[in-house]
Amino acid sequence: MDPKKARRAVVVTTPAEARAACDEARKRGLRVGLVPTMGALHEGHLALTRLARQKADFVVCSIFVNPTQFGPNEDFDRYPRDLEGDVTKLTEVDLVFAPSVQAMYPPGDETRVRVGALAEHLCGPHRPGHFEGVATVVTKLFGVVGPCTAVFGKKDYQQLAVLRRVVTDLFLPVDVVGHPILREPDGLAMSSRNAYLSPEERAKALSLSHGLAAAARAFEAGERRAGTLRELAYAPVAAVATSIDYVTVADADALVPFADGASVGARATLAIACRVGKTRLIDNVVLGEDLASSIIPAF
Numbered sequence: 001m002d003p004k005k006a007r008r009a010v011v012v013t014t015p016a017e018a019r020a021a022c023d024e025a026r027k028r029g030l031r032v033g034l035v036p037t038m039g040a041l042h043e044g045h046l047a048l049t050r051l052a053r054q055k056a057d058f059v060v061c062s063i064f065v066n067p068t069q070f071g072p073n074e075d076f077d078r079y080p081r082d083l084e085g086d087v088t089k090l091t092e093v094d095l096v097f098a099p100s101v102q103a104m105y106p107p108g109d110e111t112r113v114r115v116g117a118l119a120e121h122l123c124g125p126h127r128p129g130h131f132e133g134v135a136t137v138v139t140k141l142f143g144v145v146g147p148c149t150a151v152f153g154k155k156d157y158q159q160l161a162v163l164r165r166v167v168t169d170l171f172l173p174v175d176v177v178g179h180p181i182l183r184e185p186d187g188l189a190m191s192s193r194n195a196y197l198s199p200e201e202r203a204k205a206l207s208l209s210h211g212l213a214a215a216a217r218a219f220e221a222g223e224r225r226a227g228t229l230r231e232l233a234y235a236p237v238a239a240v241a242t243s244i245d246y247v248t249v250a251d252a253d254a255l256v257p258f259a260d261g262a263s264v265g266a267r268a269t270l271a272i273a274c275r276v277g278k279t280r281l282i283d284n285v286v287l288g289e290d291l292a293s294s295i296i297p298a299f
């Protein structure tokens with residue numbers, strides 16, 4: 001976009017203001033699109049807003065660090081927050097909805113969206129209540145904004161699967177669109193939490209994308225043994241991680257893990273969650289869909 005014509009998004013902080021702005025847009029015949037985020041925006045988020053702009057005429061970006069998806073020992077308090085900086089980056093967005101915790105969870109609030117089997121594996125057991133918190137806040141955001149389309153990143157692969165389920169099960173009239181993972185040139189998946197990494201940890205964090213690329217390359221060469229594919233990703237991560245929550249090959253839709261002895265089908269996801277230093281990182285690849293060269297071009 002021509003920088004002279006860059007939009008300066010309007011910022012609102014209450015659900016009532018956000019709903020009024022979206023109602024007004026709809027009255028003008030505009031299709032409303034939503035990109036939910038927790039802020040500390042990077043190029044990955046901006047790519048989501050560009051896709052939303054292709055699908056909708058009035059694009060809303062929410063910036064809200066949602067307490068109900070954080071566990072008691074997680075980084076809710078120190079999660080990076082920079083609303084001013086974020087707003088200046090959002091040139092494809094018409095409205096920024098940046099509510100307070102009080103606004104999203106006023107006194108008396110008690111309804112939660114319970115999620116099912118899709119949350120049983122991968123991050124689910126390691127972050128109890130996380131997906132319920134995500135499903136609840138995204139349902140609230142859908143209620144406030146009323147989008148036709150909402151865009152989410154495939155970096156949070158399980159989150160996307162859970163949210164598709166929520167929309168189907170609750171008959172929500174929202175088209176949920178997944179955006180491919182944006183990576184740094186060396187393969188590291190972009191993430192707000194990368195800001196926590198020291199230069200040494202940043203170098204170690206490359207083990208996630210290297211492990212995924214190695215497995216994706218083996219899959220391209222015909223390897224189908226789940227245990228072998230898993231080990232290709234596990235070994236580089238185990239060499240540097242402080243702790244590993246999982247390195248798992250799972251069915252790409254149901255997210256049920258394959259036993260190491262099983263042979264994987266055409267679409268399986270290989271997903272990793274681990275800590276480098278104190279920073280929890282996640283990454284994934286869909287085998288049979290994402291090529292090794294899409295993870296690390298020169299791999």
Ligand SMILES: Nc1ncnc2c1ncn2[C@@H]1O[C@H](COP(=O)(O)OP(=O)(O)OP(=O)(O)O)[C@@H](O)[C@H]1O
Pocket residue numbers: 036037038039044045048151152153154155156179180181182183189190191192193194
């Ligand atoms: N590298 C990326 N590529 C594509 N989408 C991304 C990427 N990083 C984040 N997203 C998406 O942006 C949306 C908002 O995510 P969020 O604000 O949590 O950012 P994040 O960088 O994932 O932060 P965190 O460090 O908490 O993982 C989510 O739909 C998420 O999947």
Ligand SMILES: CC(C)(CO)[C@@H](O)C(=O)[O-]
Pocket residue numbers: 036037038064066069134137138156159
């Ligand atoms: C979807 C989301 C904005 C809900 O808080 C969050 O989980 C995220 O940033 O991925």
Ligand code: BAL
Pocket residue numbers: 038069070156
């Ligand atoms: N991107 C997922 C948000 C979280 O880790 O809580």
